[in-house]
Amino acid sequence: MYFAGLDIGSTMTKAVIIDGDERLIGKLVVQTGPEHRRLANKVMVDLLAQAGLALSEVSYLVATGYGRVNVPFADAQTTELTCHAKGVHHLFPSAATAIDVGGQDAKGLRIKGGRMVNFVMNDKCAAGTGRFLEVLAESMNLRLDELGPTSLRATRSMPVGITCTIFAQQEIVSQLCAGIPVEEIIAGVHDAIATRIVRMTRLIGIEPDVVLTGGVAKNMGFVKAVEKHLGRSLLIPEDSFITGALGAALVARAKFSKESKAGTYRKKDRVLREATFFI
């Protein structure tokens, strides 16, 4: 028996297949792009090929993330809030707080008894998300994965205004012109994002253990900045991208179990079509 989770985020799409014992059978992380439906189909095709499974062998599939409404072959849609909490609890049963920093949004979650019990989201402003780092990297002519190691070379951090990504970009250009070392500027941006994230999460209370997920968790410089502002160390999954998709697969398993017991489960006749909005 297999269950799948598909997390179509604003920047990256993640997909996971687990078996009935909640073991990871396959995973895939790709760029989202504009055509969610065509992408959802392609990701499933590629993931099933990787796992050596047919779609009919997947008993239940849950879609999550902003693009969750664009997965016609999903059995159910669940918010990324619930899915991340479930994924985090699976990986770190001791977690009481989760912070997810994605490409375009950030969320804080409180977890109790394996379930999400409270949340806070920032998805109206890109400051404090991966987007800020993308803008920064572009200004510096660096790759995203170079930001972390570069910032760790800094002996001090150059404060950056944290109101707006675009304003911050202008500030960064002025700092570069003034000859401020690149590593200090990056460290400053990491501090700025970390401050925002921690301040946001404090609204729902921060209790240990605290887990950090999302693509930005791969940036060690940023992780260190968050730990500094939190005043405690963070737990980080080996693959910080797939927590939401993993959670969605776990939700799929739980829903399948519940519906089977209630006698309401109906196996969906799924077809992967090359649907597109653009042609």
Next chain:
Amino acid sequence: MAHSGLARARAILKDRRARIDELKHQGSKIIGYLSIHVPLEIISGLDMIPFRIIGDIREPVTEADKGLPAAFCPYMRSVLDLAIKEKFSFLDGFAMNHTCDAQEKTVRVLTSFVKFPFTHFIDMPSTVNDYAVDFYRTELADFQHCLEEFAGKKLDDDRLDAMISIYNEQRALVRRLYALKRPDPPMLSGGETLEVIMAIQSLPVQEGNVLLREVIAEVEERRQGGPEKSVRILVWGSVIDDPVLLDAIESSGANVVIDDLDEGTKPYWSDVAAGGNPLHRLAQRYLTGIYAARTFRDTGDGARKKDNFKDLSARYGYLKSMVEEWKVDGVLLQALRYCDPHGYEIVDMMDYFHFLNVPAIYVEHTYSEGGLAQIKTRIEGFVETLE
């Protein structure tokens, strides 16, 4: 094809002005109002028709910067925008009220852009003690006097009393409609309820009562309610004047079974009392009988210092009754960005619901269709915690 009941309410909303334009053509005078604290009985008593002015969530706000700052109530900006675009020029008059500072400023600006044959600003106090009621009564007397001059006739107490009875009848009918939302699932959806309320706020009172009776009869005939959903929600807060906002909530897996909105229960939940001077009774009811974020209620005797819950109960106890009687699973507090009256209530309300052990969430919106996806995620997330 003649519509009736819910279909008629929906048809009225497709063209809110249709009936009013007909009546205007027949010689009736239409008095627009923004605030539910304007005593409509006085307007109807002088044979004029009150018409609720609302914004337009789909209309891009392009003209409001001429009179209002950007960081300002988006609803009032929409209203000013529509006024400058001459969408309210059909009105014979505009009855204004000091509901909140944003509205007070906006109506002053609006009436400098648009010249109505009649305008009047009613100054409404923010407290509910006896002095405040007396003051409000003198303001209403002034409003009545000015409207009588415009109408060219007098409004006597007997006629005003008769109007009070008709409006009380409408309030009772709306409460009967809401009683049909007690079963699980409720016999009509939040979206349908909003359509009916918006429709009656677009009609003369007696025509609104006819529509309400039709709708109640139709809903009572239904053998079952709407879709079964596991979560029953109470929605509180600032304006929800378009079904698209309510759809964002009801498509998130919840039934909106009761509300505390100006476009919902608020204008209809309490009656004007019987017996005594009608203006005084109107002042009493419109100021103290409507529980609103803009109206300050103090338990007095320094009670807040001794017992915070007692203070919270004095202000929000009516919501506890709603939660209990409509078997509410969770409360959605929503407010417009920059709305001070509603925004300042949130901390205490979250405290109150925490005391009652009722889950609650606060969601802010900007009165725009574009921002709905983010609101939906929060509401769905909240509903998922309740399932």
